Amino acid sequence: MACPHRAIIIVTGDVPGTSSSIAKERFEVSCDLEDAHGGPHRNEEHSEHWEDRGGPVTHVVRSDAG
Ligand SMILES: [Zn+2]
Numbered sequence: 865m866a867c868p869h870r871a872i873i874i875v876t877g878d879v880p881g882t883s884s885s886i887a888k889e890r891f892e893v894s895c896d897l898e899d900a901h902g903g904p905h906r907n908e909e910h911s912e913h914w915e916d917r918g919g920p921v922t923h924v925v926r927s928d929a930g
Contacts, residue, residue: 865898865899866894866895866896866897866898866899867894867895867896867897867898867899867900867901867905868895868899868920869894869895869905869916869920869921869922870892870893870894870895870920870921870922871892871893871894871895871905871907871912871914871921871922871923871924872890872891872892872921872922872923872924873889873890873891873892873893873910873912873924873926874887874889874890874923874924874925874926875887875888875889875890875926875927875928876888876925876926876927876928877927877928885927888928891910893907893909893910893912894907895907896908896909905922912924
Protein backbone atom coordinates (compact mmCIF):
# COMPACT_ATOMS: atom_id res chain seq x y z
CA MET A 865 0.00 0.00 0.00
CA ALA A 866 1.35 3.38 -0.97
CA CYS A 867 1.71 6.39 1.25
CA PRO A 868 -1.34 8.65 0.72
CA HIS A 869 0.52 11.90 1.33
CA ARG A 870 0.81 14.54 -1.38
CA ALA A 871 2.56 17.88 -1.64
CA ILE A 872 1.77 21.03 -3.57
CA ILE A 873 5.14 22.42 -4.66
CA ILE A 874 5.10 26.18 -5.21
CA VAL A 875 8.18 27.58 -6.94
CA THR A 876 8.71 31.28 -6.38
CA GLY A 877 10.93 33.73 -8.19
CA ASP A 878 12.00 37.28 -7.50
CA VAL A 879 10.39 40.16 -9.33
CA PRO A 880 13.25 42.15 -10.91
CA GLY A 881 13.79 45.51 -9.24
CA THR A 882 11.69 44.71 -6.19
CA SER A 883 12.05 42.75 -2.99
CA SER A 884 8.92 40.72 -3.63
CA SER A 885 8.57 37.31 -5.13
CA ILE A 886 5.84 35.66 -7.14
CA ALA A 887 4.73 32.10 -7.62
CA LYS A 888 6.12 31.01 -10.98
CA GLU A 889 5.17 27.38 -10.99
CA ARG A 890 2.89 25.11 -9.02
CA PHE A 891 2.58 21.35 -9.26
CA GLU A 892 1.43 18.45 -7.19
CA VAL A 893 3.47 15.37 -6.32
CA SER A 894 2.55 12.22 -4.44
CA CYS A 895 4.75 10.26 -2.10
CA ASP A 896 6.36 7.18 -3.65
CA LEU A 897 7.10 5.43 -0.37
CA GLU A 898 5.09 2.81 1.47
CA ASP A 899 2.29 3.68 3.84
CA ALA A 900 3.41 4.45 7.41
CA HIS A 901 7.06 4.82 6.40
CA GLY A 902 9.47 6.75 8.59
CA GLY A 903 11.17 10.04 7.74
CA PRO A 904 10.15 12.60 5.16
CA HIS A 905 7.88 11.86 2.22
CA ARG A 906 9.58 11.53 -1.13
CA ASN A 907 8.78 11.77 -4.84
CA GLU A 908 11.51 10.42 -7.08
CA GLU A 909 10.26 11.85 -10.36
CA HIS A 910 10.62 15.41 -9.13
CA SER A 911 13.39 14.74 -6.59
CA GLU A 912 11.21 16.27 -3.91
CA HIS A 913 11.03 15.41 -0.24
CA TRP A 914 8.91 17.02 2.42
CA GLU A 915 7.70 16.72 5.99
CA ASP A 916 3.96 16.73 6.50
CA ARG A 917 2.28 18.86 9.15
CA GLY A 918 -0.34 16.31 10.09
CA GLY A 919 -2.55 16.64 7.02
CA PRO A 920 -2.54 14.59 3.81
CA VAL A 921 -1.55 17.53 1.63
CA THR A 922 1.42 19.79 2.43
CA HIS A 923 2.23 23.06 0.72
CA VAL A 924 5.95 23.37 0.04
CA VAL A 925 7.41 26.69 -1.10
CA ARG A 926 10.68 26.62 -3.02
CA SER A 927 12.68 29.56 -4.26
CA ASP A 928 14.33 29.12 -7.65
CA ALA A 929 16.88 31.82 -6.84
CA GLY A 930 20.15 30.07 -6.19
ZN1 LIG B 1 5.04 9.40 2.47
